[in-house]
Amino acid sequence: MRVLGINGSPRHKGNSHFLTSLFMEEMKAKGYDTKVLDAVKLKINPCIGCGNCETKGVCIFKDDFTQVFLPAIIEADIVVISSPIYFYAFPAALKALIDRIQVLWSRKYRLKMDEFKDRNRKGVLLAVGATRGKDLFDGLKLTAKYFFDAADIHYETELCYRGIDEKGEMEKHPTVHEDIKLLADRF
């Protein structure tokens, strides 16, 4: 069983990277195979809405999305997106990757391919933001929901942390170790 972690933060070893590492350690201890991809390190063209995937089921671009990310997400049984909030949305590199999942949306909804039949794939969102508003994570949750749906992944749950800003703050959070352990135990 393969767990794929997608790091959305451009900040090296920041708060959401810490969440990914903690979750992956727990999953490794349970015997899962783990792989982590950093959205900012992948060279991904933004979707241009050409419609090629809607008729042919393939993207016109041959880049890190098609050659690295797509095979990884197709293979994964559990997918975890870990990201900070940037202006109430996902950071740009991760959003570019999310938009390109249109190819799986097209295969599922336009071409009725049902390529993940019998797979029971699951997805999790881990998120951090500096402020504390009630609606802080609404945008991320909605985008994650439809990203997972396009890839035929059941949106299992999320862990969202408010008031986390400086690098290293997540590590000092009083319940994070227990939260991530409980999350990993769901699988």
Ligand SMILES: Cc1cc2nc3c(=O)[nH]c(=O)nc-3n(C[C@H](O)[C@H](O)[C@H](O)COP(=O)(O)O)c2cc1C
């Ligand atoms: C460009 C940018 C935009 C941000 N926008 C928001 C925001 O809209 N709301 C918020 O609460 N925090 C915002 N933040 C703060 C980050 O979400 C916060 O610092 C987070 O802990 C960074 O996580 P990381 O270390 O994983 O990158 C923003 C930070 C940056 C750099």
